[in-house]
Amino acid sequence: MSETIALSQARPFRPLALGKIAAGLFVALILFFLILPTLIVIPISFGSAPYIEFPPSGLTLHWYVEYFSDPDWIAATLFSLRIAFFTTISATIIGTLAAVALVRGGLPGKSFILGLALSPLIVPHIIIAIALYLFFAPLGLTGNFFGFLLAHTMLTVPYVVVAVSASLQRFDPILEMAALSCGAGRGRTFFEIVLPQITPGVITGAVFAFISSFDEATVAFFISGIGGKTITKKLFEDIDFNLTPVIAVVSTIIVAITILLMGTIRLSENRANS
């Protein structure tokens, strides 16, 4: 063994180094496979040909103009943004309260409740989608803002519960007890001591809730209506029937929003760490 080590150290270019380079290349290739399909929509959205062309032979903003001047796309985008905005608010409030109760409260059946709260992540979305469609249709809640709010809040609340719970577990309850024993009420302690400490978790949960509501496709596909249609439902229909570069524009916008919001999380985490 010692001989091998001596030998390999003597040579400037060890087989191990070659192996490392090969491994690095292999990983780079997989990363390329991971990121390329997400980013390929960007150049295609600027392509001048009336069909999908890669690499584009000419650049144009024509498809962006088409998107912004199409009332159907704009209506669907605004509908999705409105749903995502209010979903974020309700999921963040409900999820934060629940996380506080689950982490700090002496509740019976805590792990059962936590499992229940996380189950929308496990139960196939097609089952939730069909069940909600069958439930909403007779109540007139398909294509309805309130129906979407209910569905998307339920689907996104697990992210908030998980993110806020993680923050709470890192936060020492003694600080809370100190505030309480100094005479601050439960509410004041929560808003002045607990909330500032768990803000990064709340922001992370809120951003995840927003992104996953805005991106959510399966449930939206089934509970959209003719009037109330999300951007994902319209995207789904157009991919099936009308494959123009406008779809690449919409995809690019979705990718851009995702990257922007993830940058927000990163910034808020950096601020929390510094």
Place this chain on the structure above:
Amino acid sequence: MTSLEIGRANPTTATRFTRLFLVTGASGRYPPILAAMLILPLLLLLFFSFLYPVGRMLVGSLFDPGFTVDNYVRIFIEPLYLKVLLRTLWIAFATTVGAFVLGYPVAYAMARAGGKITLWIAVCVLVPLWTSVLVRSYAWIILLQRRGVLNDILIGTGVLNHPLKLIYTEGAVLLAMTHVLMPIMILPIYSSLRTIPKELPQAAANLGAGVFTTFLKVTLPLSLPGVFAGTLMTFILALGFYVTPALVGGPQTLMMATLIGQQTMVLLNWPFAGALAMLLLTVTLVLTFMFRRFLASSGGFGNV
């Protein structure tokens, strides 16, 4: 209203109120009634948008209109449905294997590289994860269709002289699903690799173990909780996948989710769709409960 105001108004009520809502025990825990009030909105939400609708659909599968198990019998006597179930299991399995084989090296590099490289790998993993499955499936259509990017490149470089049929095949579904689910596999493996103390592989190397021996005998076994969590999450999600198979798959690659969707929206056979949903849910939940320990260790998506 604060406890002080109540205290001034009526001391006895206040004492009771304090005991139920405000007193923190020695453990620093919230009193039960306050905790119950905080959790109530979540429970109401889950009941009205999840438990009740799903439960009602499953019960509906047993009443068509009177009590019957015909819908379940039909699944098991008509070979088509069993075939779809087996195909779904196979595609989920193959996707999971693909995601593991490609995902493990990424997770390993992400845990080992450190600094800027880890950050860039994380970007490559997280941006796809949080970008709509729809966008990523659309991208695969662009890449794989008859006049798509891949065929263009292969013809342009002279490898082929006529386009291959890539889209609407099982291969397309496997490729796109592996891509879509890979981040779900990578993240739990990454978080378990990250918790392995650096000294352990070093110690193994110092004791004379080669790179591969160290990996097989030290690193890999210690990362198994993450591997199980990632594998389980990937498999479960693949079983119920709707969007990707619906867009890049063809009639030859019909999976459970698409079948359930068709039965509901096209054939309007809701009780039968409910029975199929029940079957899919049972498979998913049985797997989840069997391997619950591993899921808990990864916190589901919690490490994202």
